[in-house]
Amino acid sequence: MTDAAPPTSPARLLALAAWRFHVGDRLAWRIAAAIALSFVSAALLVALSGHNPAAAFAAMAAGAAGSPHQLGVALNRATPYLLAGGGVAVCFRTGVINIGAEGQIALGGVGAAAVALHWPDTPSPAAAIVALLGAATLGAAWAGVATAIHLGRRVHEVLATLLLNFVALLLVQQTLAGPLGQSGAGFLQSPEIPAAAWLGKAPNLGAHAGVFIAVVAAALSLILWLTPFGFALRVAGRSRRAAAYAGFSMNGLTWGVMLLAGALAGLAGGVEVLGMHHRLIEGFSTGFGFKAVTVALLGALEPLAVIPAALFVGLLEAGSLSMQRQIGVPSALVAVIEGLTMLFVLAATVRRT
Helix, strand or coil, X not given: CCCCCCCCHHHXXXXXXXXXXXHHCCHHHHHHHHHHHHHHHHHHHHHHCCCCHHHXXXXXXXXXXXXXXXXXXXXXXXXXXHHHHHHHHHHHHHXXXXXXXXXXXXXXXXXXXXXXXCCCCCCCCHHHHHHHHHHHHHHHHHHHHHHHHHHHHCCCHXXXXXXXXXXXXXXXXXXXXXXXXXXXXXXXXXXXXXXXHCCCECCCCCCECHHHHHHHHHHHHHHHHHCHHHHHHHHHHHCHHHHHHCCCCHHHHHHHHHHHHHHHHHHHHHHHHHHHHCCCECCCCCCHHHHHHHHHHHCCXXXXXXXXXXXXXXXXXXXXXXXXXXXXCCCCHHHHHHHXXXXXXXXXXXXXX
């Protein structure tokens, strides 16, 4: 008889097979080609508008990474996309279409602000940590509401998560008009959060500590490829019938992946409030959740690939104003590039069965 294999060897073999598949399938090359095609298409549009494409892209690059400060701005913009996009990618990979990151991010900001504003006014690094935990908890709780509606009342998860986004935004409004609002302010916002709860920033760069928190989201790839839970998620994403036949609980997997994604989205909202605005402001996260979907798709639903996808979008957005200011090309071109890139990436990564 042969010796029994160590318990971890199947997971490691699966991970190795997955990486070989990606290399053999030339996924990275196809995504790179898709991005190149999107820039070529955007260059044609810039040329048709009467501007120099090379000068426009040079101005965009200089605005995105022309100095350490500008690079820090780009990293800060990419951070919430990376956190929320990683969660969305895992949901989509499981076959759960979670479109609720927008509301989860917004309520994550409420959770962070509520904890920070009620924390004892003493300098302590625990203030930021507990505030971020509050953000993740509220984001997960809001994702749990959508999951309960989906599983309990058989409402499709797209409808449940999408419509709850608008409810969440109204809740933020009401919170700022009530218990967390700053009296006498000209618009809906909270008082400034005590400095003890602010996220520290790297000197000469301006990138806040949330950037490093977001990179930890790369651990999602380890969960997806090296754990039994991740294996169950991948099986469910390929075939729910196969997952049920293998004995996996689809309800349990849906709860697990939605709570995980909600916590990451809530953390994204907390990072934005504690690292950028230092107060809760109405509309602080407008568009972030849908941008997270874009980032997840650009990363081909691979959590590790979401990191360069989020950086790509963050750099584009950081450089767009510079391009508009120096060359006169509308900053809306960035949205065109993002849309074209997403279409080309989807076309490049689709698998024919």
